[in-house]
Amino acid sequence: MSDRLRVGVIGGGLIAQVEHLPNLMGLPDKFEVEVVTDPSPSVRESLAARFGVKTCAEAREALGLNLDALVIAAPDPWHASLAEEAMEAGLHIFCEKPLCYGLAEIDRLGEVQRHTGKVLQVGYMKRFDPSYEAALDLVAGKAGSLRYLSVEVHDPDAWPFVGHHELVIAQGDVPAALIEETRHRKRLQVEAALGFAPDDVVFRGFAGSYCSALVHDVNAVHGLLDALGLETGAVLGAALFAGGAGGQAAVDLRGGEALWTMTHVEIPGVADYAERISLYFEDEIVELIFPAPYLNHHPTQLSRRRSQGGSLEATAIRPGFGEAFVRELEGFWATVVGKAPARNGIGEARRDQALLIAMARRAAGVA
16 A cells, blocks of 8 residues: 555545535545545535545445545444444554444454454544644643643534635535434434433434534543543533533542533524633643634634632643644555554444433433
């Protein structure tokens, strides 16, 4: 295999159109996009015209094209089966989050990865954000002075931040049987992950607010805790609310000496996005404020607040304008060609999902 990877993209929806396809094509020394698969004829026609790529309807067709890797951007219930089949066919995998809803599915992928030796990286782009990487250095080794860690997110979904892009969304031309099968798989996978049949609020909240939104922050916080030298404690409380459009949880840290809280809520009628991770130590506050996804090269704000005597010192730290969505693909390439160690693999995804499952069970009153 040469250092230039022949790659296929499975799923031609929003994330593929706004991020993965332009970014892969912007790295021509590292990737050659061979095919994009999508069940919608209108989407395939648009992608072929816009990007000049071969398209096909079935993901399985891509496996016969002598590819090196797949970028999986299909609906969540298809991630596990696509990743397993592709690794068995000899391909490396970059898979959008969540990798899977349930731990059994993730463990199965771990077994497949071990016997195939293929790379599987999950699309947690925040881990490649320059400001996030700088924050890891700021907090490293400060476990003993952490008192509180807060995550707060509100968003209107993607609509205010993608309107300036040329997007084609499937309009009634996806086979009805496929839509129904996807819904059925999602229901079965969520029930298997949670260990019970949830009501509609828990179902929507787990799959949406937790596994689609807060999953990014859970993964980012786990990385910060690793830098601190701390392990995640028990889920002390959780709630899913606003019909499943909101999710909240509290997690023990340091055996009760510190607390991690997180909240996400969708506010569909307000074109505003805010996402912050704040770490409160005895002697300083370190904070990350992330821009809305899809607004490329908008630096994440990293700040540190400390006091000297009676005065407050606030420092803004900007390590660069590197785009996290691009850098995660560069990281994937570097791992596949043996130039860098793996990041955001199956182990990280399993840890994240185990916490989200525990939160949902607590929110449903069954934990």
